[in-house]
Amino acid sequence: MTNSANSEPAGAATGTLTDPPEGESLLRVSGLKKHFPVTKGLFKRQVGAVLAVDGLDFDVRSGETLGIVGESGCGKSTMGRLITRLLEPTAGKIEFEGKDITHLGVGGMRPLRRDVQMIFQDPYSSLNPRHTVGSIVSAPFKLQGVQPEGGVKKEVQRLLEVVGLSPEHYNRYPHEFSGGQRQRIGIARALALNPKLVVADEPVSALDVSIQAQVVNLLDDLQQELGLTYVIIAHDLSVIRHVSDRIAVMYLGKIVELTDRQSLYGTPMHPYTQALLSAVPVPDPRRKAAQGRERILLKGDVPSPMNPPSGCRFHTRCWKATEVCRTTEPPLVPLATGHEVACHHPENAPDQQPGDTKLLRLADGVGTAG
Amino acid sequence: MLTYLIRRLFAVAVMLVVIILAVFCIFFLIPKWTGTDPATMFVGKQADKESIEGIRQKLQLDDPVLVQLFEFFKGIFFGRDYVGGGDTTHCSAPCFGYSFRSEQEIWPVLTDRLPVTLSLALGAAIIWLLIGLSVGVLSALKRGSLWDRLAMTGALAGVSLPVYFTGLLSLAVFAYQFDLVANSFTPFGENVSKWFSGMILPWITLAFLFGAMYARLTRATMLEVMGEDYIRTARAKGLKEPVVIGKHAMRSTMTPILTLLGIDIGALMGGAILTETTFSIPGLGQAVLKAINERDLPLILGVTLITATAVVIANLIVDLLYGVIDPRVRLG
Amino acid sequence: MTDHEHKDDAVPAKKVKAGKGTDAAKAESPEAESPTAESKAESTKATGTTGASVTPEDAAPARGAGGLASSGTAAGEPELEKQPPKAFLEVRDLRVHFPTQDGLVKSVDGLSFSLEKGKTLGIVGESGSGKSVTSLGLMGLHTVGQYGRQRPHLSGEIWLNGQELLTADPDEMRKLRGREISMIFQDPLSALHPFFTVGDQIVEAYRVHHKVDKKAARRRAIELLDRVGIPEPAKRFSSYPHEFSGGMRQRAMIAMSLVNNPELLIADEPTTALDVTVQAQILDLIRDLQQEFGSAVIIITHDLGVVAELSDDILVMYGGRCVEYGTAEKVFYEPQHPYTWGLLGSMPRIDRDRADRLIPVKGSPPSLINIPQGCAFNPRCPYADVPAGGVTRTERPELRETQPGHLSACHMEPEDRQRIWTEEIVPKL
CATH class of the missing domain: 3.40.50.300 (P-loop containing nucleotide triphosphate hydrolases)
Incomplete structure (x- = not known):
């Protein structure tokens, strides 16, 4: 389609608008x-x-x-x-x-x-x-x-x-x-x-x-x-x-994890991502039969975006949540190359708040099913 | 529920003030801007200069608009005195105006006639609801059948035939030919059974018109509701069909009907002019007709106010009923 | 107190439910034999091991066609022919045709299957594809409330617990609805009446079938709300x-459908309107409840993940007919019908990266008014020319057993199928 080649946005005539190289x-x-x-x-x-x-x-x-x-x-x-x-x-x-x-x-x-x-x-x-x-x-x-x-x-x-x-x-x-x-x-x-x-x-x-x-x-x-x-x-x-190619996982108006496809599905770091992935029914009856697949069942529903929870927004449903999760919002930071996560206690990565170990709730909130 | 009620009442109060303002504008400001002297309008058909001048003084038409408005409001809530042309006319609260032509306060005229119109409207409403709902539901359930086609043809006739035609026809047949009912109006206070006998034909005539509209609306709504998923659920529970229709479908069908009912009854308060004239019922409609003929502006103003108020109040009642029927409304 | 009755009700159900393993199923296998399928004794024996089974098309003789042409129902048939099967639910040659201005919509056009309790x-x-029409057919909902509309033509047989439902007295059928067969719908928001409280709707469902006072019904409703995992059930009763x-709405819907301990539960796309994490909760709940109540469950869905998760057996529908039927394992690992291949090939995987691009099925589903001649799938089938002589375009393939308990309706020879599946499809999945 050559029609648009010579009609670059007129309003943006600063001359700096060149196509960015691949990957930029x-x-x-x-x-x-x-x-x-x-x-x-x-x-x-x-x-x-x-x-x-x-x-x-x-x-x-x-x-x-x-x-x-x-x-x-x-x-x-x-x-x-x-x-x-x-x-x-x-x-x-x-x-x-x-x-x-x-x-x-x-x-x-x-x-x-x-x-x-x-x-x-x-x-x-x-x-x-x-x-x-x-x-x-x-x-x-x-x-x-x-x-x-x-x-x-x-x-x-x-x-x-x-x-x-x-x-x-x-x-x-x-x-x-x-x-x-x-x-x-x-x-x-x-x-x-x-x-x-x-x-x-x-x-x-x-x-x-x-x-x-x-x-x-x-x-x-x-x-x-x-x-x-x-x-x-x-x-x-x-x-x-x-x-x-890359995927951002959102929860209550925030990105909780942002990384490439391989990392997200292979080594998800945010507990919410993990729960989400494990919740998807797999079209494979052998998985069910093997009972090997652990499903993280989140309790309850997503809280209202009118009144989101304090700190980490996922802390009300998270089985790993500690006091710091309730009080401090975790920043979205790279914990591995090209793998950004907003979590105090990520999986598949070093704990960001190792001192804070007291769980907010007992494990009963999260069930597992085959 | 209480906050809902309070909020609604507050809204009604605001609405009424707005209505009064609007009426004031129509009757006092717009004529002034367009160069018509309100005084000549208020005095009636023929008047000499002197009486026009008197009315001008009485209505304080030369005063600033805000003063006029204040006096107008004051009259409604506290009553007012019309001073001018050498005499003073008192109009006690609620002063909806004073007819200089027939030399009487408007309010008593309205209160005399309002109950008559109200009884006409409510009686007719009961009949048209009964007819409209049952015909509508039956037609919906027998969609496409002979009954449905007949009923809908009848409904179309009901909507299109004018009241004076059906009214006069029924008068001729039932009152004069067979003498089954009274052919004229008797006040309720005089003789209840005669009153009833005299009201039957007006009720039915009015109900024929409205019932036809309600039958069509009921049928359409019912057909829509019967396609809802929750009706299928009700059947899937094993409910008997009469319960499915009578309880589950009817509850939803009632909502638009109620809305229309509020508007209709409110509007009829302004006088079912044709019906009242056809049957010589001394209601608001007749008064309006007379006022129009005689250019009795204050009376028209009064009826306008009362009609608007009636519509607002009828809608308030409907809204409250809505809250009872549809739980989702209570929140909003 | 009817609560006791209910516990009693559940006991025989539990016994049957044990038939998850093959032992119990084997014990049932002679019972699963369909009287009309004596000639196919071998096949029925085999299907018995799966708990649910499809009677091959030719086993249910062409009674449907004639019945349909004349009256649209099977009412004119001699009673003798209709012997009750031993299976808990058996559907034989079910046809649901809707007359419309444009022609006859053949939503379901000869569907047969059976299902045991606990499966x-x-x-x-x-x-x-006719899957939802089938479910409404089982519920007997095609014959009620068709005010002023032309009734759909129903033919075939639906046997539930030895009772034929299509010819049953409408009021008998109504009594079965909600008590023996109940249903969960896709969108719980529109399936629940917006003007009544959730509790009242459950109480109503209970009191239609049980002569109990409101208090007892209320207790029962709260018990069920609690069971399906609604917090503070007594309080939520009035919401x-x-x-x-x-x-929560879908949980309430499930509570309502289970309030009478039904023996057959039909779930029509029960999780399609829900978020993934909530879907997982609901699927889990359905599975738990089935274990507990021992009912037979039919789950209708377009989501292969959901069926893989829940089903013992899978029936693939296309154009109003069953094209493939078998255990979940067989259908996913050794599918026999090109349409099933198409479904599997179309599906992005959550559990691994696909080797290649998706392999979509070309074209669109057929019009049910004008179902293609021969195999309904032939215009979209990449292998339509594999069977010799263009038979796919002229002759409708019957459901045939390809392996014990595994049926498919395809003209292709088993060897061709095997070759195409392993050589052409599997590498691309």
């Missing part, structure tokens, strides 16, 4: 927070805030896939909307290619919208049912005022082919397509302007297993061909394992 | 569903 950070996030105020009563008095995202530091390297995983309410989707600037951050800084985009307005974001695109979870509701596939996929061209080589229609048909649909689908409506095909339409729309970063929020969770694999493979192919950088947000740890 | 059968399939978290 494309997106850098520091101290990112998003608090949603909770109001009450007739006068909308603010009585609190949902700390949806509460201090994130990470970077996305050019060409990689960063997986963001966590349970509902951990803030992963809010994070996705913050880095694509669909939401206004409460605090912190977002840099895209070295440029501060934290508080850019609609106009300031316009050139950036070409470089950062989003794919949504629900292929049924994210496409306007009254628009044809052609007009859905060509919308980004119109919005950005871009005239692709050979005309919009030709370009859209090419995009449709790229994502595995037929160019003849141009005049059809979304309801004529199956879930997987709709997700392909969503992907074609996201790719229209040749973006650098694609943020995908649960791109396959609404799809059936066999279709899910088609879309996962498609995303994979597109990354190879177009050199895309992905941030993939998902709750499914198996999917995340398959697609990601 | 868990996992039904796996994608959306539209409304919206005041519960997702996991």
Whole structure:
């Protein structure tokens, strides 16, 4: 797609914007927070805030896939909307290619919208049912005022082919397509302007297993061909394992662990990561029969993000929690090369607070099952 | 629950003040801005300059707006005196205005007529709820059947036929032809059975119109509710179908019906003008009609206020009932 | 006090439950013999060892087709033919067809299986494979509440404890619902009535089937809430569903479904709406409760991890039919049907890195109005041309036993299957 090559973001004409070399950070996030105020009563008095995202530091390297995983309410989707600037951050800084985009307005974001695109979870509701596939996929061209080589229609048909649909689908409506095909339409729309970063929020969770694999493979192919950088947000740890180079695990608005795939699944350090991994049912009946697999069963539910626990947010459900966990928030620090963990008493790594050994609760809180 | 109640009551109080302000604006400020002299409007059809001037003084129309507003509010809560044109007219609280044309306070007129309208509206509401709910539920359960089609055709007729048509027709048939019921209104205080006999046709006429709307709403809501997962759960428990419908489905169906009921009864308080006229019932509607004919602005103002108040109060009651039906509302 | 009755109820169940090992199952194997499958005695004996079994298609003769064409039910058949099987639950040639304006939607089109007490059968399939329709069919929920809608055509037989359910009197069926067969639904928030307290809903479920006063029912409900791990059950009794978290709601739903000690529990995607850590809790709870209550469990899901975790046997559904049936071990390690291969190939693994890219199944699931001729899977099957003569496109493959107790509906020769699986599929998983 040569159409965008000579139309670099006009608003960012500082001349410093060159593509970062492979492995350098494309997106850098520091101290990112998003608090949603909770109001009450007739006068909308603010009585609190949902700390949806509460201090994130990470970077996305050019060409990689960063997986963001966590349970509902951990803030992963809010994070996705913050880095694509669909939401206004409460605090912190977002840099895209070295440029501060934290508080850019609609106009300031316009050139950036070409470089950062989003794919949504629900292929049924994210496409306007009254628009044809052609007009859905060509919308980004119109919005950005871009005239692709050979005309919009030709370009859209090419995009449709790229994502595995037929160019003849141009005049059809979304309801004529199956879930997987709709997700392909969503992907074609996201790719229209040749973006650098694609943020995908649960791109396959609404799809059936066999279709899910088609879309996962498609995303994979597109990354190879177009050199895309992905941030993939998902709750499914198996999917995340398959697609990601590096993975951030979120819990209650914070990153608790951030590392490459091998380390995360091989030697997870944060107790929450361990619990999460052990909770996933393994599609292998022999594992069940062998009884060898120890499952960490967390008690209870995730606490409310309106009133998160003090210190380490996981301490209320953690079987390793000690006094320090209740009082002091553990920083996200590298405990091995490229393996950042926010925990006082990590697994597979030296204890960060060896002096503090008195457990907050007895082991009864955590059961094990084969 | 108590805080919910208090919050709602507070909201109602605020609402009422807003309504009074709005009414004040409509009747006093807007005419002033548009260059119409409110005094000429208040005096009635024909008036000489002198009486207009008197009314201008009485209503303090030359005073600043805030003073007028203060007097207006003061009248509602404490009563007021109209001084001007050489005499003083007292209007005791709650002063909803004074009709200089018929030379009477508005409030007593309203209190005379409100119970009549109220009895018309409530009686009709009971009938239309009975008819509307049962027809609606039956139609939903027999969707597509002959009964459903007939009932919905009937409902369509009910919605579209004007009250004066159905009213006069029923009067002609039941009151004059067969002499089954009284053909005119008798006050409740005079003779209860005659009152009842006289109210039957107005009730039914009004209920026919509203019942048709309620049947359609009930049917649509019921059909939607029957598709809910919790209805399937209720069946999966082994509940008998009448329990599934009567208890589980009806409870959910009632919510939108109640909302509509609050609005409808409130609105009818302003007078079921057509019904009251057709059956010569001396309710608010008739008073309004008369006021309009005679350009008796204070009376119109009074009815407007009372109607608005009635809608607000009816909605308060509905909201409270909502809290009883739907536990999720209690929190919010 | 009916609580005592309940403890008594549970006793025979426990006895059967012991059939987890092969010893007890062997003892049951002659019983599992289906009277219509005498010719296939060998197969039924074999399936008996698994506790649950599928009667091969040809064992249940083509009675479905005729019955369906005429009346849509099997009511016209001679009673003699319908002899009760010995298995606890046996489904024979179940068909559920929905008449619509666009045509007949054949959601379930000839499904047979059986299940013993204390055993868990996992039904796996994608959306539209007919798995949920099957569960509602077992509950008899296709015939109630179809106000003004055209009723689905049901045919076949469902035998539960020697009683045929499809032809049972509707009120008899209603009495079985919630007492003998109960169900857990996918989304507990929408499956519980928002306007009634959780406790009242459980009490209601109990009192439909037990003549007890409110107090006793309340005690029973609190006991169950406690059993499913809801803290402060007496207090939570009066909470409304919206005041519960997702996991708690599903626990309450489970409590409600177990309140009458059902013998068959159907869980339709019980954990799909839940977070992973909560899912683990719920799966654990279901497993524990089954051990305790000894009921038969059918778990319906699209998640192969969940079935692997819970099931003794697995039934893979595609296009309204069973394409593969066997023990969990067999289905995961020696799958026989290309669709099962496709599912396994599509699935990212949590326990290891995949050797290669995922191997998706091409295309989309078939329209149930217009199921492809021949094998329903043939348009998506990469091996459709392996069997000679294009038979996959003309002839519908019957469920056949490939190994003892392991059935699949595929035209391919066993050798071909074996070769493709070991040489082409396994290396890429």
